[in-house]
Amino acid sequence: MPSLFHLEHEHKYRFLNHQYDVGPKFLVTLPDRIADGITFPDFPRTFTLESCQYILMFALVGIRTKSILHLIASVSPKNLCRANVTVEDQGHGTLKPTIREAATFSNYLGVKKHLDQLPTGKYLIIDLTNTHLVDHTFMENPYHFKHDYARRGGGMHTEGLENQRPVSDHPRAARKAAREKVKQ
Known part of the structure; x- marks a missing residue:
């Protein structure tokens, strides 16, 4: 050197x-x-x-x-750093933050900002149904957020990953939306 x-x-x-x-x-x-x-x-x-x-x-x-x-992997440049999150009140103390398009390491801070603004003591259903990519870093962070939120009196689970295929066998592996087969 x-x-x-x-x-x-x-x-x-x-x-x-x-x-x-x-x-x-x-x-x-x-x-x-x-x-x-x-x-x-x-x-x-x-x-x-x-x-x-x-x-x-x-x-x-x-x-x-x-x-x-x-x-x-077809994440738009806008969604690299900006999270597309909407929060819907489901009633009975349940809130549903919905994340659209992509959930990546680079836009997790925006998602976390939305999650941190939610009141404590509620039950959260984080909806990832409308995402086409969830990377491994994003999969790891809600896992930790769940435990932190539980200590503050709330509960949480994630839904919408059923239609996405993991890239490995690890439970928090990155996931991509399953492509529909084209009928010929």
């Missing part, structure tokens, strides 16, 4: 103008090296910063890849 080698030898550049010539990010580490003329060992800090940078880069690549796969 040439950047590690370059950062490891940054102590050669003691003046501000040299720091800026090397790069603006070096200005962040300048005060601790100027104070009392002390130069601290740079390798641990450099290694940590570079490692965090690569971890962040791989996380962003993973999110972008997952988003591209959802687009290929």
